[in-house]
Amino acid sequence: MKKQTQAIHTDFQSPDAYNAISMPVYHTAAYEFDNATVMADAFCGRSDAPDYSRVTNPTVIYFENKIKALTGSKDVIAVNSGMAAISNALFCIAETGKNIVTSRHLFGNSYAFLTKTLKRFGVEPRFCDLTNPHEVDAAIDENTCCVYLEILTNPQLEVVDISAISQIAHSKNVLLLADTTLIPFTEFDANSLGIDIELISSTKYLSGGATSIGGLIIDYGRDTEFSKRMRTEMLLNIGAYMTPHVAYMHTLGLETLDARYRVLSSNAAVLAKMLCELPEIKHVNYIGLEDNPYYELARKQFGESSGALITIDLESREACYNFINNLKMIKRATNLFDNKSLAIHPASTIFGNFTDEERNRMDVLETTIRLSVGLENVEDIFQDIRQALTL
Numbered sequence: 001m002k003k004q005t006q007a008i009h010t011d012f013q014s015p016d017a018y019n020a021i022s023m024p025v026y027h028t029a030a031y032e033f034d035n036a037t038v039m040a041d042a043f044c045g046r047s048d049a050p051d052y053s054r055v056t057n058p059t060v061i062y063f064e065n066k067i068k069a070l071t072g073s074k075d076v077i078a079v080n081s082g083m084a085a086i087s088n089a090l091f092c093i094a095e096t097g098k099n100i101v102t103s104r105h106l107f108g109n110s111y112a113f114l115t116k117t118l119k120r121f122g123v124e125p126r127f128c129d130l131t132n133p134h135e136v137d138a139a140i141d142e143n144t145c146c147v148y149l150e151i152l153t154n155p156q157l158e159v160v161d162i163s164a165i166s167q168i169a170h171s172k173n174v175l176l177l178a179d180t181t182l183i184p185f186t187e188f189d190a191n192s193l194g195i196d197i198e199l200i201s202s203t204k205y206l207s208g209g210a211t212s213i214g215g216l217i218i219d220y221g222r223d224t225e226f227s228k229r230m231r232t233e234m235l236l237n238i239g240a241y242m243t244p245h246v247a248y249m250h251t252l253g254l255e256t257l258d259a260r261y262r263v264l265s266s267n268a269a270v271l272a273k274m275l276c277e278l279p280e281i282k283h284v285n286y287i288g289l290e291d292n293p294y295y296e297l298a299r300k301q302f303g304e305s306s307g308a309l310i311t312i313d314l315e316s317r318e319a320c321y322n323f324i325n326n327l328k329m330i331k332r333a334t335n336l337f338d339n340k341s342l343a344i345h346p347a348s349t350i351f352g353n354f355t356d357e358e359r360n361r362m363d364v365l366e367t368t369i370r371l372s373v374g375l376e377n378v379e380d381i382f383q384d385i386r387q388a389l390t391l
């Protein structure tokens with residue numbers, strides 16, 4: 001089966017009593033046992049029987065198994081946000097005195113998690129330019145516990161040569177953890193590119209139109225201990241497992257992922273070209289534009305569709321605020337890959353609490369607007385942008 005078909009037709013293992021064709025939502029906190037022995041076996045991992053929904057739930061397991069089948073991974077753990085996926089995976093791997101080799105081009109909360117939260121536990125974020133493999137090579141030392149990157153950075157839209165970085169990391173016995181939120185896992189083979197652990201905000205492409213918050217940790221099995229530790233330690237002690245209702249919604253979202261991604265990407269590709277013609281826009285950044293510096297690498301890694309994220313640069317911060325205020329149809333909102341088009345000024349919102357110096361170091365500009373292109377008719381999206389620029 002091709003991935004689109006598999007996303008729809010991977011069935012749940014035990015048939016529903018009523019032959020329901022959607023996965024039943026098991027809204028329960030706990031599960032009863034026939035006797036003390038089977039109860040002890042479930043609690044101590046000697047059986048797969050669910051015991052408590054902070055660590056396991058049949059609806060969530062169904063969602064996890066679908067992703068496992070689609071990615072060919074060793075294990076998939078669904079959690080309750082993209083940030084929970086990132087923080088739990090890094091908590092699972094990091095130790096006091098170790099360092100994480102990464103880039104300053106990261107989603108704002110991921111950057112803050114590394115520079116504030118993990119740093120308080122004595123883990124050093126070690127920043128380098130991930131587009132320069134020599135810098136990565138030089139940054140890794142005997143205390144490096146992993147390389148952490150975004151395969152397409154938000155909002156700089158920098159594309160990392162994943163194979164080049166993974167070869168360096170693996171040659172030094174270091175794991176590569178990648179946030180792959182901006183390109184759906186159905187579009188590339190993370191495992192063959194050398195990603196060891198994929199981290200995803202399923203809130204974005206997967207949720208089926210911004211229905212709910214969720215995250216995924218996809219383990220390709222290069223660290224034999226990782227998913228065992230995630231399930232037996234992190235889920236129990238941190239408590240960020242996905243809830244069954246979210247798993248149900250993200251399972252439905254998965255079924256339409258391919259169809260939505262095609263339309264979102266083709267809308268974005270058409271729109272990006274149209275935006276290049278507007279004199280008020282100083283620069284259009286979209287990896288699907290042929291003159292984009294990452295065009296070839298993005299095609300090689302992620303295929304013909306380039307996703308739905310575009311940034312545009314205007315004259316000034318004031319011009320950005322005017323533009324945002326003038327929008328009529330496009331929503332003034334954060335989030336990505338909703339069915340609706342969304343616009344945000346990242347410097348004053350997602351990155352608003354960083355200092356000017358930090359923002360400069362992260363290449364988050366005052367003049368940039370981030371657009372998440374939706375499923376509307378592309379002419380309507382363009383007309384709203386045009387009127388908002390010229391009002």
Ligand code: PLP
Nearest residue numbers: 081082083107154181201203214
């Ligand atoms: N990673 C990236 C690249 C993101 O854009 C986001 C959210 O915007 C996240 C992670 C965090 O995901 P969530 O909002 O589901 O916690």
